[in-house]
Structures are given as structure tokens and as C-alpha cells.
Amino acid sequence: MQAASMGGNQAGQRDSGGEVIVEARNLSKIYRDFWGRSKKVALKPLDLEIRRGEIFGLLGPNGSGKTTTMKLLLGLIFPTSGEALVFGREATDVTKNDRIGYLPEETYLYKFLDAEETLDFYGRLFDMPPEERKRRADALIAMVGLGRDKKRQLKEYSKGMTRRIGIAQALINDPELVLLDEPTSGLDPIGTREMKDLIIDLKSRGKTVIMSSHLLADVEDVCDRIAVLHQGELKELGRVEDLLRVTDVTQIRTTGLPEAAHAEIRELIRRHGGENIEIGNPTTTLEDLFLEVVRDTEARPGRRARGGEGTRRG
Amino acid sequence: MVLEEEIPKFANWIGPALVSYLFATGMLAVVVAAAAWLVQSVLCGPLTAGDRVYRGVLSGIADLASMSPRRTWALARLAIQESLRRNVVVVLGLFALIVVFAGWFLDPTSVNPGRLYLGFILSATNMLVCLVVLILSVFSLPADIKAKAIQTVTTKPVRTGEIVLGRMLGFATVGTVLLALMGLVGWAFVVRSVRHGHAIAPADMVEITADDGAVTGSEGRTNFDRGHRHRVEIAADGTGRTDTVQGHRHSIRTVGEPGGVRYEVGPPEGLLEARKPLRGTLRFLDREGRPSTKGISVGAEWSYRQYIEGGTLASAIWTFGGISEEDFPAGLPLEMIVRVFRTYKGDIEKGIAGSVRVRNPSSGLQSDPFYFTAKEFTIDSLLLPRTLAATTADGGTRQVDLFRDIVSDGRVEVVLQCLEPAQYFGIAQADFYLRQGDGSFAANYAKSCLGIWFSMLLMTALGVMFSTFLAGPVALLATLSVVLVGQFREFIRGLFESQVSGDSTIVPGGGPIESLYRIVTQASITVDLDPSPAVSAMKTLDTFLLAPMRLGAGVFPSLSSLGTGDFLAGGFDIPVDLLLAHGSETLGYLLAFFIVGAFCLRAREVAA
Numbered sequence: 001m002q003a004a005s006m007g008g009n010q011a012g013q014r015d016s017g018g019e020v021i022v023e024a025r026n027l028s029k030i031y032r033d034f035w036g037r038s039k040k041v042a043l044k045p046l047d048l049e050i051r052r053g054e055i056f057g058l059l060g061p062n063g064s065g066k067t068t069t070m071k072l073l074l075g076l077i078f079p080t081s082g083e084a085l086v087f088g089r090e091a092t093d094v095t096k097n098d099r100i101g102y103l104p105e106e107t108y109l110y111k112f113l114d115a116e117e118t119l120d121f122y123g124r125l126f127d128m129p130p131e132e133r134k135r136r137a138d139a140l141i142a143m144v145g146l147g148r149d150k151k152r153q154l155k156e157y158s159k160g161m162t163r164r165i166g167i168a169q170a171l172i173n174d175p176e177l178v179l180l181d182e183p184t185s186g187l188d189p190i191g192t193r194e195m196k197d198l199i200i201d202l203k204s205r206g207k208t209v210i211m212s213s214h215l216l217a218d219v220e221d222v223c224d225r226i227a228v229l230h231q232g233e234l235k236e237l238g239r240v241e242d243l244l245r246v247t248d249v250t251q252i253r254t255t256g257l258p259e260a261a262h263a264e265i266r267e268l269i270r271r272h273g274g275e276n277i278e279i280g281n282p283t284t285t286l287e288d289l290f291l292e293v294v295r296d297t298e299a300r301p302g303r304r305a306r307g308g309e310g311t312r313r314g
Numbered sequence: 315m316v317l318e319e320e321i322p323k324f325a326n327w328i329g330p331a332l333v334s335y336l337f338a339t340g341m342l343a344v345v346v347a348a349a350a351w352l353v354q355s356v357l358c359g360p361l362t363a364g365d366r367v368y369r370g371v372l373s374g375i376a377d378l379a380s381m382s383p384r385r386t387w388a389l390a391r392l393a394i395q396e397s398l399r400r401n402v403v404v405v406l407g408l409f410a411l412i413v414v415f416a417g418w419f420l421d422p423t424s425v426n427p428g429r430l431y432l433g434f435i436l437s438a439t440n441m442l443v444c445l446v447v448l449i450l451s452v453f454s455l456p457a458d459i460k461a462k463a464i465q466t467v468t469t470k471p472v473r474t475g476e477i478v479l480g481r482m483l484g485f486a487t488v489g490t491v492l493l494a495l496m497g498l499v500g501w502a503f504v505v506r507s508v509r510h511g512h513a514i515a516p517a518d519m520v521e522i523t524a525d526d527g528a529v530t531g532s533e534g535r536t537n538f539d540r541g542h543r544h545r546v547e548i549a550a551d552g553t554g555r556t557d558t559v560q561g562h563r564h565s566i567r568t569v570g571e572p573g574g575v576r577y578e579v580g581p582p583e584g585l586l587e588a589r590k591p592l593r594g595t596l597r598f599l600d601r602e603g604r605p606s607t608k609g610i611s612v613g614a615e616w617s618y619r620q621y622i623e624g625g626t627l628a629s630a631i632w633t634f635g636g637i638s639e640e641d642f643p644a645g646l647p648l649e650m651i652v653r654v655f656r657t658y659k660g661d662i663e664k665g666i667a668g669s670v671r672v673r674n675p676s677s678g679l680q681s682d683p684f685y686f687t688a689k690e691f692t693i694d695s696l697l698l699p700r701t702l703a704a705t706t707a708d709g710g711t712r713q714v715d716l717f718r719d720i721v722s723d724g725r726v727e728v729v730l731q732c733l734e735p736a737q738y739f740g741i742a743q744a745d746f747y748l749r750q751g752d753g754s755f756a757a758n759y760a761k762s763c764l765g766i767w768f769s770m771l772l773m774t775a776l777g778v779m780f781s782t783f784l785a786g787p788v789a790l791l792a793t794l795s796v797v798l799v800g801q802f803r804e805f806i807r808g809l810f811e812s813q814v815s816g817d818s819t820i821v822p823g824g825g826p827i828e829s830l831y832r833i834v835t836q837a838s839i840t841v842d843l844d845p846s847p848a849v850s851a852m853k854t855l856d857t858f859l860l861a862p863m864r865l866g867a868g869v870f871p872s873l874s875s876l877g878t879g880d881f882l883a884g885g886f887d888i889p890v891d892l893l894l895a896h897g898s899e900t901l902g903y904l905l906a907f908f909i910v911g912a913f914c915l916r917a918r919e920v921a922a
Contacts, residue, residue, distance in 0.1 A: 076469065098471045102466070112396065122470060124385060124388030
């Protein structure tokens, strides 16, 4: 998936710190049974503001209220109390959808359509003229790498391919606000990385992204701010680096340091009253290792695995 | 053909009907809004409920007003694609199979094969088309909601009205295409099935000679084919025609020279026709010749036809208006459907004799009678010529001109009498008419298909409307229930009328409580209950119960009343006023179903 430019670069020049485009005020949702009795408290009163140009993550385990929050913001379900405002309008106001793109948790598309028909259909729902639909559909199909499969019905697609056409339909209208529910669900590591690159690219073009995930690494990699939900309640809200920073630990990363210097550093720490926790070589992530192997294999076909422990350099 | 009520002119009723429709729709909207407020009041208090209902209604109206044709058509296209993916065209194969079986099993020797074939084809087409669109429409939206595909649609700037209308349009388009194809196949099947000819062997013909020995023509019979044969009369000029058997006749042309003569028999005439009748109004004279509002009831439960007694002064008199010499230059082509009620069997093969006279409604001058023999299940034809014989006051006979002496201000009376004592003629107002001409049978067939189309549209709209708030199988049942109740619409209306007027002959048996009482006590519905305070209370309560039932029944569409197959099969041109009435009724229902569906879907949490 290439992070192709989809237009709207002017949006990227806007102030990313100012305008609040999504707002939840005392927003709650209780699912009730036929008789109106409370069945499940899906979301306890939530106050939230999301500003233009940021990538906002809704983080939490399954059943924590992430998807409910998304659905409330999209107007797919109605709040029990409070209100959700998107672009200053009520979430149930369909006119806001002109500026929104949504990728559901599972890609709920019409399986009897092919990729082109799918994008054409969703383009029509935005009242787009035929030429524009065609242009955008072609660009998006190329962007998500489905050019060779665009004539196949979606029922023949793998989960990853379905996810790709799902993200394409979410971007058909070049939205200002993109809501992605578990965007990396069902994607392989390459697809996951491409999805994350795409999200970052969307931000660079001034889009606002709200994504929900229970995959912590995904959220950490791309989100500016996160809200941690648990059992329908907001537990943490803030910038990722602020939330993750361990203020009473100092980390020094360096290269080319001989082994003999380690003792001096330990001595220096001890002299300043610090407690030495660890000195050693850092490890990369499994994701980075995997991606490097794949890229290496593609660059040099036929190369065999080394079969032993390797040592990597930073 | 049965025509219980006169078909009013479209222009005469559409204005007041539109006002009534708008009033009824407004009232219904108020009732629904009040109900919504009540439900919301229980959940969140009266003030919040009022605010929610008010805002819901306003935004709903704004949504309806901002619907986009492109989005609507996109959703309609999706519905069409979905139908095709569900292999809806298989139904055409099924229809072809039905046609093949019909060709094998329908009896071409029946009394009127044209009516039989047409009735069958129209019924099969109606049933299949309506069934297909019903299944498509009730399961589509619930399937989308269940598969959550609706979430990717409703998160686009799509109005709920567009989702509902798009589906209605899409499935209606599928139904229309199916109907058009089935209609064409059905048309070809009927025309091919009734087409036949006969052979006439010269040996079966004998010459007719006048007293002076001159040959004036020939007569004889055709061969036996499709369960019937015809008697033939050929004039001296070599042209002739057969008698009417199984609802049709043939024209005949003689070719070749004497000694090597050959007869060419034309295709059947009268089976696939579209008569354009000019109908009049009917009144009666009783057995003493006194005016009467009704004829005699011979005990038939269905009071459509009234009877006149034979061998008495009892008469049925039709008054026809708007008659001009330009329209009927050759005279008045009278066609009659006369039912016979026999109090003794007599010669069952022989019809009952009757007479028809034409009379000036102003001066009372009448022609001498034209005699005919009434046969069951056939339309008798009688041309009342320009020059008529009339008996003068002194008992003599003089010639009168139809238009100069009989027709007065474009009006003429036709008087029917039964001539055989103790036998009766049964007639209804629509049974006597002047044949103004013939329309195209093909156009009439298309008009009849239009009736099926209206039913199909209603079925689609009902199915989609129910599917906006019910699961597929429940929506299917709800739609079928509405259609079923619609079939009893007239009965419930009559029941209410009977209850209010106290005339138990309109619909006997009373309302729900009286009916229950009669069931428990095994009291016949034709017997009035003995008056008592309890019976009065029961009837009063029934009236109150029947009022909402009547109103409710009026809301349900009667699909069968939209059918015009009787006209087609009976060989009558379907009046444009009737089609306009059916079209207006359909449009009224469609609009209501669409708005109800749009609001129901709007009020629903599609992702809950």
C-alpha cells in the first residue's frame, strides 16, 4: 500500500492545534432490552475533544467501548445521554458525513460487487459526478494495490484485500476526518506497516484520524493522543509520549562505545547517586526484523535463511 | 362481466379525493407523532420527548427534501445488482415451465378458451411477479443490517429516504422487467393457444335456393376441431360466417370455381377483443307494469343481478345517453348478457325467449319488439337498425327512423322483457350496453398488465417499508397480513355500514361481539336477534369497535381490486378512468409507505 497523494494538501497547511472537530459531552450509551431495562452499560459519560490534524487513538481491550464511541460519533447509534458533535453538528446529522470517511471493524461491503463497482457505488453516495468517481476510484485502487484484482468480486478477496478496498471506500470522498475501527485487523505485518504509513500520510495532509485498536504497538506508533477505555469508562487521556514517559529513568543511547567504557559509566552513575539498572545492546522489534527479511528476500530472491543466531547492528 | 359500481370520471373525483388524502395523511402523522411522544415520555420525560419528536420530525422532513436522485439511483442499482446476484431470472424459467404445463393441461374445448387462457396467464404472472418482489424487498434491508453493510452506507451522506426509495425503485425495476418479459411470453402463449381454424368439406355444404329456384347461398358445418364445430351460412357472393361457439366465430370466403370450390375459414373472432361499451342506467317495472327500484330476488345471496318475471309486464329498462347518428350510423349495436333463472327445467338445450324494444324516453314511442333467445354464458348481439317498425295507435304498423323518431336529446330507452311465463331473466346495469367500437386487444392486454404492475409496486413498497423495522421473516408475514386484510376491506366497510344503518341485509351477522354471540348460541346470521337491552348494548359496542376497524381497513390496500383481468378476459376495453383511479390509489399508498419507511429507518439504530 503506497501512501499516494490523494489531494487536499492545502488541508495539511492548516493549524493542527486549533479547531475542535469532534466533541463528546457527557456522552453515554446504555443498551436496553425490549422492555427498556438496562442490559449493558457500553459507555459511561465521556468528555472528549479531538482537534483538526491529530491522530487520536481509542485504546482498550475488547468490550471496552471503543467501537461504541465510534458508532456514537458516526450517528450509527443514538446516545442515552449527552451529545456527540462532529464539525459542530450533531452526530446524527447526515450532512456531516460529506466530510467523513469510515472504515468499520470488519469490512462490511457488498460482496457481489467488484472493486471498481464498490468505489463507484460509494462515490455515487457522495453525489460525485462520473468523471470524478472514475478518477478517484482509479487512484485509490492503485494506492491500495488492487489494480490487478479490481474486476474480481469482493467475495473472492482475502481478508487483507477486503481491508484494502475498505480503506479505499473510506477515502473515496477525500475526507477531512477519517475514523478507522481496528484498521490493522486482519493485515499481515507488511499490510500493517503500510496501513500505519497511510495513517501518518493522512495526518501529513492535514486529515484528522480517529482510530481504535487493542494492538498497543499500532497505537503507539502512529497516534498523537490516546484515550484509554476500560469497561466503558475513560481511564487515561493525553499525548502518547507524555503518557509513556518514565520521568525518573534516564536513557542514553550511543554507538561505537567500547566495552571498557561501561565500567566508567557505571562508576559515573554511582558517583552521582544513580542506580544502575541496565547497560547493554538494545533489541529491535519483531516487526522491523520481519519487514527487513521480507525486503531483503524481495531484493535478493533465492537467499536462504542463515539458520543460526544473527547479530544485528543498529 | 361483473361491474358492481359505475366507474366515475377521473376529473370528477380526484380533487376532493386529494383533499381527503392530505387530511387523512395529516391526521395519521399527528397520531404517530403523539404515539412517539408517549413512548419517549416514558423513557426520558415529557419535555425531552417533545423536543426529540419535534426535532425528529423537522430533520426528517429536511432529509426528505434534500434527497438526491443520484444517490437514490445508486441504491436502486445496488438493489438491482443484488437481485441479479440472487438469480432472480430463474423465475422466468419457472414461468416458462408453467406456460408449458398450461399448454398441456388447460382445456381448449372449454366454454370460452380465451377467458380461460387469459385468466390463467394473468394469474400466474401476477402471483410470480408479486412473490418475487415480495421476497426480494422484505429480506434485502434486514440482510444488510445483519451483515452490517448498511453501516458503510449510512456513514455516507445518505438520507434514509434515499435508502428506502432506492430499494423500492430497484426492486420495482426488477419486477417491471420480469412483468414485461412474462407479459410478452403470456401474450404469445394466449394468442397462439386460441388461434385455430376449421376445414369445410364441400360435401358438408348444401345450397339454399329461393322459391324461384335461384341459389341464394349455402349452409352447412365445419369439421370438428378443439372440441367444437360451427354451423356455416354463406351468402350468394361467396362470403359468410359461422355461428358463435365457445365465444367465437369465423368469417368464411369461398374461392375457386363451381365444381372445384374451396372454403377459407378465417381466424377466430370474438375471443380476444376489447369492446368499448356505452352503458346506461337501469330501472325496473314490476309484474303489473308499475315502476320499481328493484327487480325480483330469486334467492341468490349475491344481489348483483335482479330478475324480471316472464310472461308479465315486468320489464328492465335501460336509458342510454350521448347517442348520436355520427357515432352509430348503421343503428344501435346492442349487446346483452342475460342470465336465466328457471322455475321449471323445460327444454334445457333451448334458450328462454325474450324481447327487446327501443323507446323514445320523451314521447314514449316505441319500436316493435325484437325477439331473441337468451343463452347462458354468452353475449347476445342485436343490431337495432336505422329503420324500425312501430305499431300505431290504430293497430297498424309504420316505419320510424331511429334517430329522428326514437332518439330524443341523445337519449334512448331499451326495454327488455322475458316472454316465457314462470321463467326469469336476471340482469344488472352493466349487462346491456351499446358497442361503441373496439379497442386494440394488445393495448388492452398491456393495460391489464398495468394492473399487475400496480399490485407489484404496492407489494414492493409494503415489503421495503416493513423491512425498515422488522426482521425479514416477520416483514414477510406482516406484508402478507396487510394484503390479506386488504382483501376484506370492502367486507369490513359493508359490515360497518350495516351496523350503523341497522340494515342487516348489507352484511348480515353484526360486529365482532354479535358474531361471537351468534357463534356461541349457534344463531343464524340471517335471523335478527330478539330485541333486548343486552342486544342493544352489544350492537352499540360493536358500532364503536367497528369504527376503528373500518378506518384501519381503509388504510390497507386491496391488491385484488387493482386487477383488471376480468375486463380483459371478458373482452371489454379497460376504461382509462379505471386505470387512472387505480394509478392514483397506488401512488397514494406508495407515497405513504415510503414516508413511513423513511421515518422508521431513521428512528432505528442500524448498528445496535
